[in-house]
Amino acid sequence: MLEEISKELGFEVELIEEGKAKLVVPKMSNYLRPDGVYEPAHAPVFYNPKAKFNRDVAVAFGKALREELGRLEVLEPLAGSGVRSVRYAKEADADKVLAVDVDPLAVKLIEINARINEVEDKVKALNADANAVLHNRQLREGYYDLVDVDPFGSPMPFADGAIRSTRRRGLVALTATDTAPLTGARPQAALRKYGAKVLRTPFSKEIAIRTLIGAVVRVAAVREVALKPEIAFFKDYYVRVELRLDRGAKRVDETLSNLGYIFYDDKSYEVVVSRGYPLPEDIPRGMRALGPLWLGPLSGPLAKKVEGGVKPFVEKIIKEDEVGVPFSYKIEKVASILHTNMPSPRLVLLRLRELGYKAVITHYDNTAIKTNAPKEEVFKVVKELSP
Numbered sequence: 001m002l003e004e005i006s007k008e009l010g011f012e013v014e015l016i017e018e019g020k021a022k023l024v025v026p027k028m029s030n031y032l033r034p035d036g037v038y039e040p041a042h043a044p045v046f047y048n049p050k051a052k053f054n055r056d057v058a059v060a061f062g063k064a065l066r067e068e069l070g071r072l073e074v075l076e077p078l079a080g081s082g083v084r085s086v087r088y089a090k091e092a093d094a095d096k097v098l099a100v101d102v103d104p105l106a107v108k109l110i111e112i113n114a115r116i117n118e119v120e121d122k123v124k125a126l127n128a129d130a131n132a133v134l135h136n137r138q139l140r141e142g143y144y145d146l147v148d149v150d151p152f153g154s155p156m157p158f159a160d161g162a163i164r165s166t167r168r169r170g171l172v173a174l175t176a177t178d179t180a181p182l183t184g185a186r187p188q189a190a191l192r193k194y195g196a197k198v199l200r201t202p203f204s205k206e207i208a209i210r211t212l213i214g215a216v217v218r219v220a221a222v223r224e225v226a227l228k229p230e231i232a233f234f235k236d237y238y239v240r241v242e243l244r245l246d247r248g249a250k251r252v253d254e255t256l257s258n259l260g261y262i263f264y265d266d267k268s269y270e271v272v273v274s275r276g277y278p279l280p281e282d283i284p285r286g287m288r289a290l291g292p293l294w295l296g297p298l299s300g301p302l303a304k305k306v307e308g309g310v311k312p313f314v315e316k317i318i319k320e321d322e323v324g325v326p327f328s329y330k331i332e333k334v335a336s337i338l339h340t341n342m343p344s345p346r347l348v349l350l351r352l353r354e355l356g357y358k359a360v361i362t363h364y365d366n367t368a369i370k371t372n373a374p375k376e377e378v379f380k381v382v383k384e385l386s387p
């Protein structure tokens, strides 16, 4: 069978498994970088095994949404091999999935993968440009409960279309792999793509998540659409956000009230969080501003209903939200400011809890602590516990 498929597609393929799906993908050992690592961008159709966790989360939220709505119709406008679309059909029991790709080879592969998994009645492949589909109701055949945008780089060029094609109470899911602008390594690119000022901080990964949400929320506001995170996180080399969509000026105003700025001083680790959009309510002197950023929670009610292997990870983010602080203390940086050795972050966390504060290790950096303790207390504890 594989030989026939290879002939039909014009490149060698192999059969792999991911989640509950069996998949035909380009033979990965044919697309190695000089250092021997597989490079999905070199393959004729994109399949990245490293994004499995991203898809595991996507499918788990899809399943939870299906249970809530009693229905699940998914649009994947940049579908690649079709792995995600097939998994929505098989594992989240989606009733209908429209998998779109601009590359005709990808569309052929999506059709093959739908057939192999016996979900060809649910997964339809379409060869078209993502934005053409997202902005044309006829082409995309209506509206969807979940629109999952997983492009190369920034999802912002597809954000407005994703918002347009999602039903009320549905989810707009976006992956961003352009972590250089989002973490402050390329401030000019961040300004262009996300309309935000992003600088490097010891909690850059959290800034990345909050910058992306802040930007998408503002795009949605133009259409009187309100978006709120059901889950948002940073993992490996990407940011992933799944946002619940609602309509109405009042809800949009409420969403915009969660926007604001973080002021940061690198010499002292002083952080000031100031709500307000387009301008912050307070502007502390002599500090550098980052934003606009989403300052609200990174999880919502759906996160509490998610089951399966991703649940412990999702619970970590729920716990971080309970601390209610949109940044973290990287213990190594605090120790370096104090000119002292770095204590174990775990011990710092336990001590802060003993003192009556909330404290958790962040999901994006296991040497960073999120706490509601004032900075002076964190510094005191780090000094006290320094070996």
Ligand SMILES: C[S@@+](CC[C@H](N)C(=O)[O-])C[C@H]1O[C@@H](n2cnc3c(N)ncnc32)[C@H](O)[C@@H]1O
Binding pocket: 045, 046, 047, 048, 051, 055, 077, 078, 079, 080, 081, 082, 083, 084, 100, 101, 102, 103, 106, 128, 129, 130, 131, 150, 151, 152
């Ligand atoms: C990162 S890959 C998608 C991976 C896939 N979502 C997954 O989970 O494995 C991006 C895909 O977008 C497709 N693509 C790029 N530009 C596009 C466009 N303007 N419209 C539709 N598809 C596009 C590429 O051909 C590629 O297959």
